[in-house]
Amino acid sequence: MQYHAANTDSLMYITNRPDLVFERGEGSWLYDHNGKAYLDFIQGWAVNCLGHCPPEIAAALSAQATTLINPSPAFYNAPMVELAGLLTGHSCFDRVFFANTGAEANEGAIKLARKWGRINKKGAHQIITFDHSFHGRTLATMSASGKAGWDTLYAPQVPGFPKAIYNDIASVEALIGPDTVAVMLEPVQGEGGVIPAAPEFLKALRELTRANGMLLIVDEVQSGMGRTGKLFAYQHAGIEPDIMTLGKGIGGGVPLSALLAREEVCCFEAGDQGGTYNGNPLMTAVGVAVIKRLLAPGFLDQVEATGKYLSASLIKLVEKHQLKGERGSGMLRALILDDERAPQIVAKALALSPNGLLLNAPRANLLRFMPSLTVTNDEIDQMCSLLDGLLAR
Numbered sequence: 001m002q003y004h005a006a007n008t009d010s011l012m013y014i015t016n017r018p019d020l021v022f023e024r025g026e027g028s029w030l031y032d033h034n035g036k037a038y039l040d041f042i043q044g045w046a047v048n049c050l051g052h053c054p055p056e057i058a059a060a061l062s063a064q065a066t067t068l069i070n071p072s073p074a075f076y077n078a079p080m081v082e083l084a085g086l087l088t089g090h091s092c093f094d095r096v097f098f099a100n101t102g103a104e105a106n107e108g109a110i111k112l113a114r115k116w117g118r119i120n121k122k123g124a125h126q127i128i129t130f131d132h133s134f135h136g137r138t139l140a141t142m143s144a145s146g147k148a149g150w151d152t153l154y155a156p157q158v159p160g161f162p163k164a165i166y167n168d169i170a171s172v173e174a175l176i177g178p179d180t181v182a183v184m185l186e187p188v189q190g191e192g193g194v195i196p197a198a199p200e201f202l203k204a205l206r207e208l209t210r211a212n213g214m215l216l217i218v219d220e221v222q223s224g225m226g227r228t229g230k231l232f233a234y235q236h237a238g239i240e241p242d243i244m245t246l247g248k249g250i251g252g253g254v255p256l257s258a259l260l261a262r263e264e265v266c267c268f269e270a271g272d273q274g275g276t277y278n279g280n281p282l283m284t285a286v287g288v289a290v291i292k293r294l295l296a297p298g299f300l301d302q303v304e305a306t307g308k309y310l311s312a313s314l315i316k317l318v319e320k321h322q323l324k325g326e327r328g329s330g331m332l333r334a335l336i337l338d339d340e341r342a343p344q345i346v347a348k349a350l351a352l353s354p355n356g357l358l359l360n361a362p363r364a365n366l367l368r369f370m371p372s373l374t375v376t377n378d379e380i381d382q383m384c385s386l387l388d389g390l391l392a393r
C-alpha cells in the first residue's frame, strides 16, 4: 500500500525502505500508519537505549525546550557542564567535547590525535584502524573504516589510515612506523558483524601503544553507554584508553555524541575545533537524563542479566535449528546462520502479522540484535518465538 506517494518521492534515494511509515513508539514497540505493532530489536540502530519515548527523555526535552534551547556554542550552559562532569566522573577521561553524530565525534578524535602527533611526535599522523571496522560516513571516517568498497567509493580517500587485522596484535605491530600516532578501534565491531575484541587483545594494544608513545582511541559509539553491561566496553578489559568517542545510546534517540580524552592529550587551542550545535542544552539535557538512568543502582546489573538471557535464548535457537552460533557482548548480539538467508528473514519478520518484528542483517549470514537496554525477558521470549517460526525450513 502506497503511503503519500508524493511525499516519499520528494526524499532523496539512499536506500530501499519498506512502504510504510512509523508513527508512534513505546518501549520495545513501534506502530505504523495502519496501527500495526512491531517488536523492535533494532531500536534506532542501537540508539534508543531506554526504548521508544521513555518518560525521562520526554520530560528532559520538554523542560529544556521551555527553559533554553541554544545560547550558542560560544557560551557554557548548565546541562552541557553537568553531562561532561557525569562522563568524566564515571570514566578514565578528564575532558569532554560534545558533537551531534558518531562520525563527528570520530572526526574530532582524529583531529585531536593528529594535533597531538604534530606537537609531541614530530608530525606523526597515521592512525592504524582495522579491517571491517566502521567509524562513520564523513570522508575521513569512511577512510578510517575498513568496510569493503569504501576505499574507492568517493575516491580519493583521506590518507593516513593503514588497516590491521582485528584481534591480531602482530598485524598492528607490523604497521607501526615513524608516522604512526595512534590505534583506533571499536571494542566490539558492530557493523562488521558484532565481533568483540578479546580482552587480551585490548590489553596488548594498550601496552603496544604505550611502549611506542602512541595513543589508543576507542570508538564506543555503539558499544558504550551500557550496551555491553558496563558503562563503557573498554572497562571489561581493565584498560585505560587515551581517547574515547560516544554516540548512539548517549542521546537515547536524539542527535548527541561526545569526544572524551585524558588531560595530557587535550591539545586543542582556541579555534581548532567547534560546531554550531555542539553541546546545545536541548540535547545535553537528554544526555543527562539517559546517563542518570544508566547509573541508577542495579540498572547495569540488569542489562548484564538480560544480555545473558538473550544470549541463552539465542543459543537455544542455534541448537534447535543447527545454526553456526551466537556471539556478542551484553545487549549487542548476533546469530550466525548456516546460510545466506538473513536478509530474507529480516523481510519476513517485518511482514509477520498480526505483529511484525524488526531485525537487522549486517551480513547475509548474520542477524543482529540491539534491543532497548530495558527490554524484558518476556519480550525476548516473544522475539525468539517469532524468529523460531521464521528459521523453520
Ligand SMILES: *Cc1c(COP(=O)(O)O)cnc(C)c1O
Binding pocket: 100, 101, 102, 103, 104, 106, 134, 135, 136, 137, 186, 190, 191, 219, 220, 221, 222, 223, 247, 248
Ligand atoms: C554508528 C557508528 C558510527 C557513526 O555514528 P553516526 O551517528 O551514524 O555518525 C561510528 N562508529 C561506530 C562504532 C558506530 O557504530
